[in-house]
Amino acid sequence: MDHLFAELPAFSSVLLPLLVAAFVAGLIDAVVGGGGLVQIPALFTVLPAETPATLFGTNKCASVVGTANAAWRYARRVRMPWGTTLPAALAAFAFSFLGAMAVAWLPKESLRPLILALLIGSAAYTYWKKDFGSLHAPAHGGMREKVYAVTLGAVIGFYDGFFGPGTGSFLIFLFIRFFGFDFLHASAASKVVNVATNLAALAFFVPTGHWIPALALVMALANMGGSVVGTRLALSGGSRFVRKFFLVVVGAMIVKFAWDTFSR
Template sequence: MRSAVVLELIPTELPWLLCIAFVAGLVDAAVGGGGLIQLPGLFATLPQQAPSLILGTNKFSAMFGTGASAWRYARTVRFPWRPVLYATAAAFTFSFLGATAVSLLPKQAVRPLILLLLIAMLIYTLIKKDFGALHRPREIGRRELITALAMGAAIGFYDGFFGPGTGSFLIFLFIRFFGLDFLRASAAAKVVNLATNLAALSFFLPSGQVMLALGIPMAVANVAGAVAGTRMALRGGTPLIRKLFLVLVVVLIGKMGWDLLH
């Protein structure tokens, strides 16, 4: 039944969704936020499908793009692996808890807090002109590893429960607490983000909440976009990623502010 979705979409909606997946992969590879593009596109194109199917299909295709960019970054950019792996393990575990909390906690109660955090993050980055401009990695000791665990747990829970802006928060935290520049922070964020996507899929796939006939071609387009986005980020370096980061945070603030008012 779900395989028929793709056949029904040809020849108009499917090419449109593939374009959306490509752009989402490109943006997400550079600075995160691909879900802001791909998820609304899926909801708008497939209004008749259950939200869980849309979310599962989105996570499925995005995971491949995130994996492609994480692999490329890991091969090209050097960053401290120990705190990244600690954060990744915690994020994977706590994203399950976040997903289970969806039915227990009202999302509307979280939106104002996240909006305030985004505004604070934007102001901090704008005021500190050198924030993330230089790579000044800190010595990795017990304190840093505990910070990585706490950071991964918080972000993992948030991504499982709510989601928007996960990549931006990760980039900011890797710069703030580990002294990475924007390029390396973006690379580290991709590794952690891959773990949260895998955790979500371990719920969506077994429960049949992924339209594979649509998710597979979208995954291919997302990977193509991710490869292009990673190449662009590596060429543009920290200055480009900082600008894209600020633009994305402004967009997130605008979207969440709009959602609160409507």
């Protein structure tokens, strides 16, 4: 196995913190999304000499395994709203490419204040509307459902390809607000869409060599372990638990975005 890690400098000194970060990220992602808040900063801190593209590619390789595992586990226990989820996932896959292409002509930093405002709005709406996401009552059907799902997938896919942080949490909020899902079904559906956007990103990162295969492999295993724990917590705790977890994670994102926006 040693030859797998030959490409990593001082591998033993970086492995443990990155495995812990990947496990925690997998757990958070499995419940409400937002694991990138943990995994991406850890990669940049532990491997400062690597290019951002390589670190983002490694992050995607690790997270897609945990997200796919969570999606599979949800599908076994929750009646998945496939009529909404699959069109959204297909649109998200396609539009994430467009989002990645848009990076060349639109500065990412210009989005930070807008994303911060959206996060604050989502948290405030969820907190003050106590019954938000407590009842699963799908609001659309037929062609309208598919059109709305494709629209949601296109918007979120573009955002994830272009910027990314908070994608899972935004998906959950939108599935509840516009489709009438409860938190548990929204979290389950969001995993399928997240898998699609992650695969779209990998279609760019892997062929161009922007990843560290050995590190991606071990982090993927840790991320999957976290996703097992997170999925069990969500399924046993139900929508009420997911709602509380959602508010905690979005609160952390608000603090992070506020710091990044106003400390420059």
